[in-house]
Amino acid sequence: MIIDNRGHALRFLTLWFAAFFLLLVSSLATPSMAQDAAEKSSLIAFVEEKISTENFRVGLNGLSGSLSSDVSLDSITFADRSGVWLTISKPRLIWKRASLLLGEVDVESLSAESIILSRLPAPDESAPSAETRPFTLPDLPVSVLLEKIEINSIDIDESVFGLASKTNFVGKLALENGLLDVDVKMQRLDGAGGTLSLVGDYSSEKQWLKLAAQLIEPQDGLFVNLLNIEKRPPVSLEVAGEGPVSGFDMTLAFDVDQSSVLKGALKLSGVENGQTVSAKLAGPLATILPQQHRAFFGTNSQINATALLRDDGVIDISSFAIKTGNLDLDGRARLLADGFLGALQVEMSVLPNQTQKVRLPLAGGGNPT
Secondary structure, eight states: OOOSTTOHHHHHHHHHHHHHHHHHHHHHHOGGGGTOHHHHHHHHHHHHHHHOBTTBEEEEEOOEEETTTEEEOSEEEEEETTEEEEEEESOEEEEEGGGGGGTEEEEEEEEESEEEEOSOOOOOTTSOOOOOOOOOOOOOSSEEEEEEEEEEEEEEOHHHHSSOEEEEEEEEEEEETTEEEEEEEEEEOSTTOOEEEEEEEEETTTTEEEEEEEEEEOTTOHHHHHHTOTTOOOEEEEEEEEEETTEEEEEEEEEETTEEEEEEEEEEEEETTEEEEEEEEEEOGGGGSOGGGHHHHOSOEEEEEEEEEETTSOEEEEEEEEEETTEEEEEEEEEOTTSOEEEEEEEEEEOOOTTSOOBOOOGGGOOBO
């Protein structure tokens, strides 16, 4: 698996556990470190150096407890050249040291009082270019069992995706003999609430994946505010699939106010320089648009698209087609790694209705043409 600037969440969660894991392994090699404060400080410095890079610094602060069973820190910080962008407060790991005799790391609990994401990190220009490799699980000498993962509060700043939010996080994870089982859930603590859950199984040997993700939000939830849907109705979004990673098929269902708005299929396929995504979706999308625009977009919309997610961060949309009401649109586009539009080609036809007049969906309602 490639972890680059598109995978910040996965990266810091992986390093959070890796920091604890390195502390435990190092302490087993030199047990005296668990007793002497000066040695503890040396151990922390050693681990920080191993998991940090020039523009990605990890700080472990205030080590306490017993490394053989119950270890905690005051905080773990993640920083770039501009300073700290993420802080994990009061992380704690409770594990069974005797489980190593059975060839496993059995963690009863991995927890934290809070995580604060104040901004996204700056791009790491010093990082090596990502290499094209198929997704695979790490080949560990022991199995890993996280019986309980719990974060009481995750605070995300408005600058990250446009709206500030506070959630919690609970879950469990098992990694053994190339098999990964994940069951996690997030619940919004501010605003109207809402839940996001993910259950998944992955086999590295068979390259087989099964997953089910679901977002459920009541009225005035985070998702409808991001999409600016009128009256902020309750929504649910479900994505599920099972099959080989080389050609993974998923179904998608998006409901608004208990009515289907969009459903269809997505397909992911690995290629030499990235991954292709194709989508075939349909539904009455106009029902979530402002009232004055619904006639133009009609009672049913069809969306077809094919894109290449390149390993260098560029997204090549080789084709997209939208057919809905009075609109028939085809085109292609390219999004650069920094998110800016690199190329766009569009062919659009506005189809007349029975009155030969079409009201365009412009600000203020437009004029019939």
